[in-house]
Amino acid sequence: MLRCACPLVLLLLFPMTLWGQGVLVDVREPVPLPRPLPQPPQVPRISYGVDELRVDARVRDQIADVQVSQTFRNTGSQTLEAQFLFPLPYDGAIDSLTLMVNGKEFPAQLLKAEDARQRYESIVRRNRDPALLQWIGTGLFQTNVFPIPAGEQRTVTLHYSQLLRKTDGLTDFLFPLATARYSSQPVGKISLRIAIENTVEIKNLYSPSHAVSIERNGPRQAVVKYEAQHVVPSEDFRLFIDSQAGAVGATVLSYHPEGTEDGYFLLLASPQFQTPQTDRIAKTVSFIVDKSGSMSGEKMEQTRSAARFLLNQLAENDLFNIVSFDSQVQSYRPELELMNTAARTQASAYFDGLNAGGGTNIHDALVQGLSQLRDRQRPAYVLFLTDGLPTAGETNEARITQAAKAANQAGARLLVFGVGYDVNSRLLDRLSREQHGLSEYVRPNENIEAAISRVFQRISRPVLTGVQINYELDAPGGAQVNRVYPGGELDLFAGEQLVVVGRYKNSGDVRIQLKGMVNGGEQRHEFNGHFAAAGRDSTNAFIARLWAMRRIGELIDELDLNGRNPELIEELVRLSTAHGIMTPYTAFLADDTVRPELSSTSNQLRASENLGQLDVADGATGFAQREAKQNFKYLGLAPAGAAPVMNPEAERNLPVELRTRATDPATGKAAIVQKGDQTLYRRGKLLMTPQTAGLDLDKDRSQLTAIKRFSAEYFDLVAKNSKAENELLSEQSDDEELLVQLRGVNYLIQ
Numbered sequence: 001m002l003r004c005a006c007p008l009v010l011l012l013l014f015p016m017t018l019w020g021q022g023v024l025v026d027v028r029e030p031v032p033l034p035r036p037l038p039q040p041p042q043v044p045r046i047s048y049g050v051d052e053l054r055v056d057a058r059v060r061d062q063i064a065d066v067q068v069s070q071t072f073r074n075t076g077s078q079t080l081e082a083q084f085l086f087p088l089p090y091d092g093a094i095d096s097l098t099l100m101v102n103g104k105e106f107p108a109q110l111l112k113a114e115d116a117r118q119r120y121e122s123i124v125r126r127n128r129d130p131a132l133l134q135w136i137g138t139g140l141f142q143t144n145v146f147p148i149p150a151g152e153q154r155t156v157t158l159h160y161s162q163l164l165r166k167t168d169g170l171t172d173f174l175f176p177l178a179t180a181r182y183s184s185q186p187v188g189k190i191s192l193r194i195a196i197e198n199t200v201e202i203k204n205l206y207s208p209s210h211a212v213s214i215e216r217n218g219p220r221q222a223v224v225k226y227e228a229q230h231v232v233p234s235e236d237f238r239l240f241i242d243s244q245a246g247a248v249g250a251t252v253l254s255y256h257p258e259g260t261e262d263g264y265f266l267l268l269a270s271p272q273f274q275t276p277q278t279d280r281i282a283k284t285v286s287f288i289v290d291k292s293g294s295m296s297g298e299k300m301e302q303t304r305s306a307a308r309f310l311l312n313q314l315a316e317n318d319l320f321n322i323v324s325f326d327s328q329v330q331s332y333r334p335e336l337e338l339m340n341t342a343a344r345t346q347a348s349a350y351f352d353g354l355n356a357g358g359g360t361n362i363h364d365a366l367v368q369g370l371s372q373l374r375d376r377q378r379p380a381y382v383l384f385l386t387d388g389l390p391t392a393g394e395t396n397e398a399r400i401t402q403a404a405k406a407a408n409q410a411g412a413r414l415l416v417f418g419v420g421y422d423v424n425s426r427l428l429d430r431l432s433r434e435q436h437g438l439s440e441y442v443r444p445n446e447n448i449e450a451a452i453s454r455v456f457q458r459i460s461r462p463v464l465t466g467v468q469i470n471y472e473l474d475a476p477g478g479a480q481v482n483r484v485y486p487g488g489e490l491d492l493f494a495g496e497q498l499v500v501v502g503r504y505k506n507s508g509d510v511r512i513q514l515k516g517m518v519n520g521g522e523q524r525h526e527f528n529g530h531f532a533a534a535g536r537d538s539t540n541a542f543i544a545r546l547w548a549m550r551r552i553g554e555l556i557d558e559l560d561l562n563g564r565n566p567e568l569i570e571e572l573v574r575l576s577t578a579h580g581i582m583t584p585y586t587a588f589l590a591d592d593t594v595r596p597e598l599s600s601t602s603n604q605l606r607a608s609e610n611l612g613q614l615d616v617a618d619g620a621t622g623f624a625q626r627e628a629k630q631n632f633k634y635l636g637l638a639p640a641g642a643a644p645v646m647n648p649e650a651e652r653n654l655p656v657e658l659r660t661r662a663t664d665p666a667t668g669k670a671a672i673v674q675k676g677d678q679t680l681y682r683r684g685k686l687l688m689t690p691q692t693a694g695l696d697l698d699k700d701r702s703q704l705t706a707i708k709r710f711s712a713e714y715f716d717l718v719a720k721n722s723k724a725e726n727e728l729l730s731e732q733s734d735d736e737e738l739l740v741q742l743r744g745v746n747y748l749i750q
Contacts, residue, residue, distance in 0.1 A: 047076045049185040051153060055175060055192040059241065061199060062171055064162045071155045074148040075185070082148055084156050086141040087116075100157040101146055108143045116140035121718075125710055128734060133718055133726040167539065168253050168530060170204075171241040177233035186230045194224045196241060203249025204242035204268040204497055208542045209235050216495070219273035234670075238542075240268070247272050248464065248492065250512060252529035254504070255540040257677050262482070262503040263531055264543040269498040269514060271463040281462050281519055282317040283379045284336060285310070286412070288369040289354070290386040290419075292326040296356035299387060299419060302448035307351040309453050310383070313460050314339045321372055322350060325365035326358030327392040336372055359392035366404040366431070373410035377520040379465040379491065380412035382435075383452065387419035389618060390427070397427045397617075405434050411466075413437040413491070415455060418623070420444045425626035426617040430561050436488055438634070441627045461494035464516035464523060469500065472511040479531060480505035485550040485633075492516065501547040507533040538724040541677035546635065548579040553632030556583065560614045560629065566604075573607050574598050577690050580672040580679035584628055584658035585610040589681070590671040596681040597693045610658060624654050675727040678740075687732060691741040697748070704739075704748045714749070717742070 051071040058065045074080045084099070099108050111119060116139050120132045148154045165172050175192065196202060201219040207226075215223040224239060242251050248271050256263030287310065289303060307322075314320055318339045322332035332350045337343050366384065373380045394400055404414070414435030416428045419442045432439040442451045467490040473479035484502035492498060492514075514525045532540075555572045559565065576586040577596050585607050588594050594603065616622045673680040673687075680687050686697075695703060707713050709732070718726055725742055729749065732738045738749040 047074075048080060048082075048148070049073050049075050049188070051188040053187055053190045055194075057173075057192075057194045059164070059171070059173065059194060059196045061197075061243075062164050062166070064164050064173065066158075066160055066162065068158045069155060070157075071153055072148065073153045074150050076150055078150055080148040080150075082146060082154075084143040084146075086158060087135040087138045099141070099143060100155075100159075101143070102155055103157075106143050106146065108141055111140040111142065113137060113139050121715060128710055130709070130730045130732060133730045134723060136718060136726060137723065167240070169242070169251055170253070171243075173239040173241065175237035177235065177237050186232045187228075188230065190226070190228045190231065190233065192224075192226045192237060194239065196222045196224065198241075198243045200243040200245060201249075201272060202241065203244045203270045203272070204240065204251060206240045206242075206268050206497065206499070207238060208240075208266075208546065209238045212239070216273060242268060242270075246525065247523075248514060248525045250514060250525065250527045252510065252512060252527075252531075253540050253543060254507075254530065254532040255538075255543045255677075256507060256532045256534045257538070257541070257544070258534050258536060260534065262505055263507065263534070264540075264547050265481075265502055265504055265531060266540075266543045266546065267469065267498070267500040267502075267512070269492060269500070270496070271492055271494055274461070274463075274494040280315050280317075281379065281465070282315070282319075283381065283462055284319040284373055284375065284410070284412070285314060286321050286323065286336075286369050286373060286380070286382045288323045288325070288365050288382060288384040289351075290326075290360060290365075290388065291324045291354050291356050291358075292360045292388055292391075293357050294360075294388050294420075294422065299448060300354065300356050303385065304351045304354070306449040306452040308348055309449065310456055311339075311344050311347050313456060314344070316340055319378070320347070321369070322347060323365055323369040324354055325361050326356075327361055328358070329361060329364045329368050331368065331372075360386065360388040360390055361392040362386060362390040362427075363394035363400045363403055366400070367407045370404060370407040370412060370414075371409070373408070373412050376410050377517070378410075379462045379517075380410045381459060382412045382414050382437075383417070383456065384414055384431070385417040385419065385448070385452070386423060386428075388422050389424050397424065397430060400427065401430045401434055404431055408435055411436075413459075415459070416440065417442060417448070417452060417455075418626075419448055421620045421623045422618065423623070424618045425622045426560060426614075429557065429626050429629070433557065433561065439626065439630060441623055441630070443623075458496055459491070459493055462491050463494050464492040464514070464518060467492055467498075467514055467516040470513040470515070471504070472513070473506055473508050473531065475506040475508055477506065479510055483547075483551060485547070485554060501543065501550055503547065504531050507531045536722055538677050538722060541724065544677055545579050545581070545674065548575045549581055549632050549635050551575060552581060552583060553629055553635070556585070556614075556629045557633065559611055560626075564608060564611055566608075569608050569611065570604055573600070573604050577603070578679065580674045580681075582672065583632070584613075584625060584654055587658055592671070592683050595693050596679075596688070596690050598690045613654075613658060621654060625658075628654075669733075673731055675724060675731065677724060678728055680728060680731055680740075682736075685735060686737050686739060688739040689728075689741060692739045692746055695739065695746060697739070704746050706748045706750060709749055717747070 051073050054069045056067045099106050117136050119140055120136050124130055124132055146154070173194065198220045202222050205214055205222055205224060210226050213225045226237065242249060248269060250267060250269040252265055252267050254263055254265040287307065291300065295303070316339055319336040320339055321336050324330050332347060369382060390400060394403070412435065414432055414437035416432045416437060416439045418425055418428045418439065421444060425441065428439050440451055440455055442448055471479045471481045482503050484500060486500065490498060508531060510529045510531050512527045512529055516523055552572060552575055555568050559568055573586060575581065576583060576589060577598055582589055588606055589596055613621065614625060669682055671682050673682070678689055680689060681693065707717060718729065721742065728740055729738065732749065740747055
């Protein structure tokens with residue numbers, strides 16, 4: 001019988017029909033699979049690490065041509081007699097698969113799903129480790145035995161082509177990286193490169209799992225990249241490719257778990273590819289710049305550099321103006337000016353002549369700058385930069401916000417840049433929320449020019465403004481779409497992608513209409529989609545978590561700007577618990593003394609106490625809290641961890657009770673684990689879900705179905721489970737018990 005030396009399963013490619021993890025299996029003796037330990041014992045005789053995983057793929061329409069190269073190193077003290085296992089897609093046919101070991105073609109065997117199931121189960125039984133359960137249901141490609149001497153490397157290379165699966169009209173490319181978490185060491189380097197060529201224009205490219213870089217070289221070509229070093233991947237890599245003709249492309253994905261009233265949807269919308277020569281929509285841009293005494297020196301010089309960049313980005317038919325302020329307010333021109341070469345030179349000279357000094361009159365600067373904008377037919381953007389608190393003129397937060405809103409008759413979007421820790425971050429968030437904009441926070445050691453340039457490049461070329469999205473479904477009451485984020489009217493920009501999430505009550509085919517303005521005229525774009533009915537399919541379970549994170553951002557925003565509300569606090573705690581999402585105010589969920597129940601009065605009281613820190617509006621603590629809130633509100637993907645990654649410096653600036661802790665310091669294991677649409681909480685030697693957290697192992701024994709791990713009953717349960725449910729089982733270590741609810745039954749797996 002075979003045994004896995006350490007299932008360092010490296011997924012190959014994205015979620016489509018691709019299931020490319022490479023696993024080394026030692027054929028000699030049944031030693032339990034090593035798990036990551038914070039303080040590992042002496043290096044075992046049999047162990048290996050992965051120095052590099054490299055994936056190069058070319059996707060032409062729906063066909064993927066993939067090469068995967070994985071370099072293993074024997075870190076043990078004796079020769080490893082190994083086999084390489086490669087799980088195959090659930091429902092996809094692979095053509096021309098070849099396997100090389102150190103550049104030489106190597107014999108291998110292809111097992112279909114049923115034979116592969118027996119193979120997987122034999123390894124799980126032999127090693128008494130459930131790591132391979134998640135592959136049950138897939139076929140298997142395995143090599144003959146080959147040796148890896150102690151301390152040496154072997155590079156295993158796979159090359160194959162595959163017809164990718166379509167998911168709701170999107171080409172769905174999957175690479176199972178998550179299995180690599182079973183390695184006893186982090187992967188040295190991971191690099192994925194996917195070159196995409198389509199006969200129809202590429203509109204949307206979206207990875208819900210990883211932060212990818214995207215290069216566009218034309219309307220039908222794109223390159224998607226992901227790189228990481230010294231990591232233990234915890235989530236499969238997934239990429240959606242959407243190809244459509246037309247000026248705008250939109251598509252919808254949905255997920256409706258059993259037992260929930262409302263489903264979840266994700267809408268992606270992108271305009272057609274544009275070259276620099278493409279005609280631009282005329283817009284209005286106003287710069288409102290703080291030149292108070294605290295802006296002197298490097299801050300002012302960086303602001304001047306940013307201004308020069310922004311001026312150069314404006315087109316000849318754009319209108320603009322500059323408002324500078326300290327205790328007093330000055331305008332570059334009494335009215336908006338049409339951009340041309342001469343105006344660009346003169347405006348640059350105006351910025352060069354600004355000298356820092358005096359107080360900070362935010363109220364009058366905003367009123368003067370916003371009141372100059374009157375044309376609601378042109379998209380208008382106001383870039384407001386400040387590094388301080390309001391110290392001159394009106395200083396009350398509410399009255400400043402009300403005055404700015406009253407002055408903004410053109411409906412301009414306010415893009416706020418808070419520089420350094422001395423700003424009133426709550427005021428800035430209030431201003432951007434009321435003016436349908438965004439807040440960007442620039443830490444003291446960050447470059448102002450880079451932050452402003454990054455934001456302005458995104459919004460410099462509007463394609464469709466004032467976008468409203470309607471959802472029509474032939475059912476009583478229609479689709480009943482609700483709690484959509486971002487809400488309100490949106491703008492669609494060249495090179496950008498709208499990522500909208502929401503809930504729906506009724507399932508079925510849905511017609512989606514995007515309506516917006518182009519150069520003063522209305523445009524409509526219509527698309528077809530589908531809202532899934534309730535079921536066990538967890539393919540798109542990530543949508544629920546992405547929605548929950550954005551909803552949590554909105555809840556924190558409401559609690560921050562409008563005060564603490566018991567109902568909102570209850571919802572914040574419930575969503576955080578159900579989806580395993582730690583905010584600064586629910587960081588205690590990682591504490592092994594806290595019971596992760598969905599309705600817990602004590603947890604709500606603790607969250608309410610932590611939310612009191614939102615009373616801190618300025619300084620490093622206020623800055624860090626608003627930065628964290630923005631991370632939730634504008635999240636574009638569903639990260640594998642318990643929260644969006646927070647800047648380490650910002651985390652240090654939070655009070656200790658607000659800092660998140662991802663791992664148990666005693667064991668080094670993750671305190672909260674997200675698997676598909678379920679969340680596991682590690683409490684000592686017990687793993688539980690929020691649905692089972694209220695059960696007492698002694699008092700509620702009659703409500704539990706106890707199963708011995710690796711027994712016949714255990715494998716019967718595995719056979720009935722979905723992939724996501726088996727992933728829950730795969731998280732259980734040898735010394736742990738698992739308390740989980742599957743299809744309405746509470747199982748205690750021992």
